[in-house]
Amino acid sequence: MPFTIKVNNVQYDVDVDGDIPLLWVLRDVLGMTGTKFGCGMALCGACTVHMNGTPIRSCITPIQSVGDASVTTIEAIGETPAGQKIQKAWLDLEVIQCGYCQSGQIMSASALLASNPNPSDSDIDAAMSGNICRCGTYVRIREAIKQAAQGSPASPQGI
Amino acid sequence: MLLQRIERESAETTKSGANLSRRNFLRVGAAAGGGLLLSFALPSLFTRTSASAAEGSFVPNGFIRIDQDGRISLTVPQVEMGQGTFTSFPMLLAEELEVELSQVEAEQAPPSEALYRNQLVGFQVTGGSTSIRAFYQPLRQAGATARTMLIAAAAGTWNVDPASCRAEKGSVIHTPTGRKLGYGALANKAATLPVPKDVTLKDPKDFKLVGTPAKRLDTPAKVNGKAVYGIDAKVPGMKFATLAACPVFGGKLKSVNDSKALAVKAVFQVVKLDDAVAVIAAHMGAAKKGLAALEIEWDEGPNAKLTTADIVADMAEVSKVEGVIALNRGDVAKALAGASQKLDAIYELPFLAHTTMEPINCTVDVRKDGCDVWVGTQVIGRAQAVAAQVTGLPPEKVVVHNHMLGGGFGRRLEVDFIARAVQIAKEVDGPVKIVWSREEDIQHDMYRPYFYDRLQAGLDADGMPVGWNHRICGSSIIARWAPPAFKDGFDFDTVDGAVEPPYSLPNMRVEYVRHEPPGIPTAFWRSVGPSHNIFVVESFIDELAAAAKKDPVEYRRALLGKSPRALAVLNLAAEKAGWGQVLPKGSGRGVSLQNVFGTYMAQVAEVDVAKDGSAKVKRITCALDCGIAINPNTIEAQVQSAIVYGLSAALYDQITLKDGRVEQSNFHDYRALRINEMPVIEVHVVQSSEAPGGMGEPGTCALPPAVTNAIFAATGVRLRKLPIDTSKLKT
Numbered sequence A: 001m002p003f004t005i006k007v008n009n010v011q012y013d014v015d016v017d018g019d020i021p022l023l024w025v026l027r028d029v030l031g032m033t034g035t036k037f038g039c040g041m042a043l044c045g046a047c048t049v050h051m052n053g054t055p056i057r058s059c060i061t062p063i064q065s066v067g068d069a070s071v072t073t074i075e076a077i078g079e080t081p082a083g084q085k086i087q088k089a090w091l092d093l094e095v096i097q098c099g100y101c102q103s104g105q106i107m108s109a110s111a112l113l114a115s116n117p118n119p120s121d122s123d124i125d126a127a128m129s130g131n132i133c134r135c136g137t138y139v140r141i142r143e144a145i146k147q148a149a150q151g152s153p154a155s156p157q158g159i
Numbered sequence B: 001m002l003l004q005r006i007e008r009e010s011a012e013t014t015k016s017g018a019n020l021s022r023r024n025f026l027r028v029g030a031a032a033g034g035g036l037l038l039s040f041a042l043p044s045l046f047t048r049t050s051a052s053a054a055e056g057s058f059v060p061n062g063f064i065r066i067d068q069d070g071r072i073s074l075t076v077p078q079v080e081m082g083q084g085t086f087t088s089f090p091m092l093l094a095e096e097l098e099v100e101l102s103q104v105e106a107e108q109a110p111p112s113e114a115l116y117r118n119q120l121v122g123f124q125v126t127g128g129s130t131s132i133r134a135f136y137q138p139l140r141q142a143g144a145t146a147r148t149m150l151i152a153a154a155a156g157t158w159n160v161d162p163a164s165c166r167a168e169k170g171s172v173i174h175t176p177t178g179r180k181l182g183y184g185a186l187a188n189k190a191a192t193l194p195v196p197k198d199v200t201l202k203d204p205k206d207f208k209l210v211g212t213p214a215k216r217l218d219t220p221a222k223v224n225g226k227a228v229y230g231i232d233a234k235v236p237g238m239k240f241a242t243l244a245a246c247p248v249f250g251g252k253l254k255s256v257n258d259s260k261a262l263a264v265k266a267v268f269q270v271v272k273l274d275d276a277v278a279v280i281a282a283h284m285g286a287a288k289k290g291l292a293a294l295e296i297e298w299d300e301g302p303n304a305k306l307t308t309a310d311i312v313a314d315m316a317e318v319s320k321v322e323g324v325i326a327l328n329r330g331d332v333a334k335a336l337a338g339a340s341q342k343l344d345a346i347y348e349l350p351f352l353a354h355t356t357m358e359p360i361n362c363t364v365d366v367r368k369d370g371c372d373v374w375v376g377t378q379v380i381g382r383a384q385a386v387a388a389q390v391t392g393l394p395p396e397k398v399v400v401h402n403h404m405l406g407g408g409f410g411r412r413l414e415v416d417f418i419a420r421a422v423q424i425a426k427e428v429d430g431p432v433k434i435v436w437s438r439e440e441d442i443q444h445d446m447y448r449p450y451f452y453d454r455l456q457a458g459l460d461a462d463g464m465p466v467g468w469n470h471r472i473c474g475s476s477i478i479a480r481w482a483p484p485a486f487k488d489g490f491d492f493d494t495v496d497g498a499v500e501p502p503y504s505l506p507n508m509r510v511e512y513v514r515h516e517p518p519g520i521p522t523a524f525w526r527s528v529g530p531s532h533n534i535f536v537v538e539s540f541i542d543e544l545a546a547a548a549k550k551d552p553v554e555y556r557r558a559l560l561g562k563s564p565r566a567l568a569v570l571n572l573a574a575e576k577a578g579w580g581q582v583l584p585k586g587s588g589r590g591v592s593l594q595n596v597f598g599t600y601m602a603q604v605a606e607v608d609v610a611k612d613g614s615a616k617v618k619r620i621t622c623a624l625d626c627g628i629a630i631n632p633n634t635i636e637a638q639v640q641s642a643i644v645y646g647l648s649a650a651l652y653d654q655i656t657l658k659d660g661r662v663e664q665s666n667f668h669d670y671r672a673l674r675i676n677e678m679p680v681i682e683v684h685v686v687q688s689s690e691a692p693g694g695m696g697e698p699g700t701c702a703l704p705p706a707v708t709n710a711i712f713a714a715t716g717v718r719l720r721k722l723p724i725d726t727s728k729l730k731t
Helices: A022-029 A081-092 A102-115 A121-128 A138-150 B003-015 B017-021 B047-053 B085-097 B131-158 B183-190 B284-293 B308-318 B332-337 B380-391 B416-425 B438-443 B477-481 B530-547 B552-557 B564-577 B632-652 B698-715
Strands: A002-007 A010-015 A048-051 A054-057 A070-072 B026-030 B036-040 B062-066 B072-076 B104-108 B165-168 B171-174 B179-182 B239-245 B252-257 B267-272 B276-281 B295-299 B324-329 B341-349 B361-367 B370-375 B398-402 B432-435 B451-459 B465-474 B508-514 B587-596 B599-609 B615-625 B680-685
Touching (some): A002 A022, A081 A138, A102 A121, A102 A138, A138 B632, B036 B183, B062 B183, B085 B131, B131 B165, B131 B171, B239 B416, B252 B267, B267 B284, B276 B416, B308 B451, B332 B451, B341 B530, B361 B416, B370 B380, B416 B432, B451 B530, B465 B530, B530 B552, B530 B587, B552 B587, B564 B599, B564 B615, B587 B698, B599 B698, B615 B632, B632 B680, B632 B698
Parallel strands (some): B072 B104, B239 B432, B370 B398, B465 B508, B615 B680
Antiparallel strands (some): A048 A054, B036 B062, B165 B171, B252 B295, B267 B276, B341 B451, B361 B432, B451 B465, B587 B599, B599 B615
16 A cells, blocks of 8 residues: 655655554665664664654554654754764764664664753663663763763864 | 684784794785785684695785875775774774874775685684784784885985885875875885885884774764665665574474465565575565464474473583593692582573674575675675585675674674575575564574583682682584584683683693583674683682682682782772772672683672662773773773673573573563663773783673672672572572
8 A cells, every 4th residue: 555654854655565664664665774673573772763753663663653744764863953963972982883773872862862952861761771782882872962962072082 | 712822823923023024924016006005914713724734825815005196995804893893903004004094994805715715714704802813913014014115115216215214194204304205106116116024013102093092983874874784785676585494493394374475465475495484575574474474384303392401401411421621730639639628519501692783684696607695794705605505606606795794792603594595595586685583583593502510629728729620511612613623522612711710720620521402503602612611710719719708809819929910900990899898788799800812801890689689780890901902992892892791691691492492582581781771880901011802702701700799799699500590689
């Protein structure tokens, strides 16, 4: 059945069954592979995208539930003020190791920062505990969210 | 793992650095299209064997190219999987070549058939924390050779003494006159000069880059979704597939009714193999839906009733008999017989899965005349070989396109999934991307072996150890993965971390009883052999200290007379952790100490145990001496990473079998530590000028015993089995 969805401010027509998760439409039908598959059960957060600014797990979101909501993915998060700050802090503090989960981490962190410009440690725990990182970059994820919130310029060498 | 070998190799290299510039190491010539090309043979695992086998031959696997426009590219056989190699290697080269780090671009080498002809040489591998350790000297040597030749080219152009010239930021400068020529302008001329026999390496105290916190070069593409992992490969006309393999290892496909699956929109085909079924579709969503619609009957085979308890019972039995002797020093039997106090213990560690964040996947295009494979692998040569084997094509007809790895941890040292993907792709017209669901990824992993170790020690009247016997029982991964290294019934990996503790133990024996579990494949897991041995040794040393009624740190100190580097990290960790300061009831500190992967490390864990038995790890203080620190920024990150990996396993994880099937299936029952569960982690690095040690793994094996020793301090309960069983800690 054909659906029209809006991703990163562009309309796309896709012809898939209504119960197909948004994740696979993004990755395999539209070719936007920045959004990652990790578990398929909303347990790891690798597939996080924004729907009208709210972080959701695209691996359990059927395409038929998207409607005319505005979907934002990692490919366009840098165009939002919060996303830009988060990306910069991620690079300044050298958060990333293998990087596979980081699309989801950045999407969750950007949504947090957009709704809460000054998150406390427990705010960070609540917003980020759904995102698993097997490289264990959590120490720097926390630091980077705080730096992005403060908007403090990083030293040239990062750490 | 294969590391003592490499240690010896690099120790010899360091002693006789000049040998490296001989014909077997490095060649220089003109690059195709102009410029200077240095080809060099970087050591691979088993280098010593291969060097003698290939005496006189030159098989380069690393290349430095200086173009006429001054661009410098470094091609290395290692892969980037988050550990920072693509930053550390260019640092070493840039340091000696006297260029900015930003001028060097790192590229990954394609598989080279020439490298794999010899079974012993054929391991183009990234693993075992070997990268920096094996390449530290050769990369510097290559950089210094290029620098010397570029200086000679400039000196020749100006007709001056090379000694009056210096290299700086990608140019050669004639110091007296200030004349200057860029490397790009000198590259062609340098390519015609003879290779200098001896070159001078920089004194480490003059390092400008090495030892500074350099930014990672591979990360900008990882914040905007542009980085391409294996799972992101895009091939025109590609289909998508997912699969179900027989849930019981060794079982077969009996029958499958695929009519409902084929009725799913966008499903093209169902592929039936001996022991698996795959659904081919226009996208993964349809493939998964199709797979769920299959009605499959399995012939579960001989392991249909297997449980973990069966395997453990078997190990308990076979480990009663003496094993192959890995180490026998002094007279253990006599020492134990004469001891004032004797201790016996059995330690057990579970099967573990890897759960890389990027689920296992592989994209394959099989044609009559060739095969292309798109994958992220730690062993690109083996990937090529296995695809050739399954297709029946000659290896040179198989092209492997390697990608960034969404985590390795040992999983991508295996090619089982590449073989499987090629089997499926053979039945499909055109390229197909095969993605394992997380459930399949966990239930068809190759697992860190179960270990069942028996320990005995005798103490003298002062409580100090006079005899030590450690009998290790478990699977040998080496015997399957690198058969030539499995000698006389034992392998050095399985006993690594057990045979060379930092302690002075005069009468010591380590035995190995090989036990291959039926129905469950085993493989390397982050921190390999030491992943089990350090838990056993550091827990048992703690038991000895307790039996001697001595402080665990004091007790270890007394055994470190011959190991000043171990003593230094122990003291530093204890001091920074506030060892000895009083903690509230229910809290405790525990320590671990090790020398593995060429790095000395001590960790102190601080743990709170609640009345319900739940254990909260509050703080980990880690001190380490990894020799020369190449990139401090990466070292801190790797230690944090390794600790999180070790803590996830220690607190939560085990793979268990029931009815021959792996019981765990996804992140709800095979957990990974989350941000809200993080302890404070402090990393303290001892300044050192020793040869560099590995950093990717030591933090993982050091963690669990520090935590269980802390639990003992808090509760008096000694945990000899992982993962931590909180029901034993209820008060």
